[in-house]
Amino acid sequence: MKQKQAAVFDFHRRFQTENDCIEALAKLKWPKGFKCPRCGHSKSYSLDDRREVECAKCKHQTSVTAGTLFHKTRTPLLKWFYAIVLISTDKGGVSALRLSKQLGLRYATAWLILHKLRKAMADRDAGRTLCGVVEVDDAYFGGRRKGKQGSRKDKVPVIVMVESDEGHCGYLSMVVVEHADLDNAERVIENGLEPNQFVRTDNSKIYNSVSKIGHGHKNTPVTPDIADEELPCVNKAISLAKRFMLGTHHMLRPAHLQLFLNEFCYRFNRRHSEPKIFEKLLHLCVSTSPILLPDLRG
Ligand SMILES: [Zn+2]
Incomplete structure (x- = not known):
């Protein structure tokens, strides 16, 4: 502030x-x-x-x-x-x-x-690619308002990728996808990363093709209580992005979500040069x- x-x-x-x-x-x-x-x-x-x-x-x-x-x-x-x-x-x-x-x-x-x-x-x-150790996870934005229990089908899936240097967050990228599935995860990771990087994810099946597209891959079962330890950067980025969307743009139309996430990433990626x-x-x-x-x- x-x-x-x-x-x-x-x-x-x-x-x-x-x-x-x-x-x-x-x-x-x-x-x-x-x-x-x-x-x-x-x-x-x-x-x-x-x-x-x-x-x-x-x-x-x-x-x-x-x-x-x-x-x-x-x-x-x-x-x-x-x-x-x-x-x-x-x-x-x-x-x-x-x-x-x-x-x-x-x-x-x-x-x-x-x-x-x-x-x-x-x-x-646009077009900037991530490298090094990259944490990847899928998150869901939007949907029903507070007080109503919204299901995932009301929400918009997003693939989130962030460089992680021993828990220090580097460059962040967030991509809205139609479905969080194997094909979309593969496409987003392939486009978003330099070749031959190292990807860390949870054990969701949508990341099963990460090593097939040439990256090192460590997938770990991640329960909510250990998420901050296992995938600290991507969890931090998702929770900050959700706070941003809720605080300022709670009436957002899904079609514009990508632009808002890009705004969030732009600031996040320049947080060390704020002045x-x-x-x-x-x-x-x-x-x-x-x-x-x-x-x-x-
Ligand atoms: Zn002139």
């Missing part, structure tokens, strides 16, 4: 006006100074809307937000930046409802901002191509 408060305090100190945000974006977009995308000229004039600039040579007009995640947004950048500080530093993330109330945005706008940020986070980590996570995500927003609504429909 302290980390988040410090980050929010620092944010309000650094970014007080729309212009502060525009300057920060310009520095990220043109780190060596303005460069006209049409003619390469380095001199420009700011137009009335300070987001827009005009090349002094060819008169081409461009904007600090063009071609970025903020492309053509009508929402003030100050509100975007605040969403970025919250989603990057609050372990519980932030819901669209909370963001819409805090920033005076329509719910749909807050939802779109957060989903675009989640998609950028997901794309950043810089806002900068990293802001930089990612500038280097990410525009994301359109159809890209977000699950």
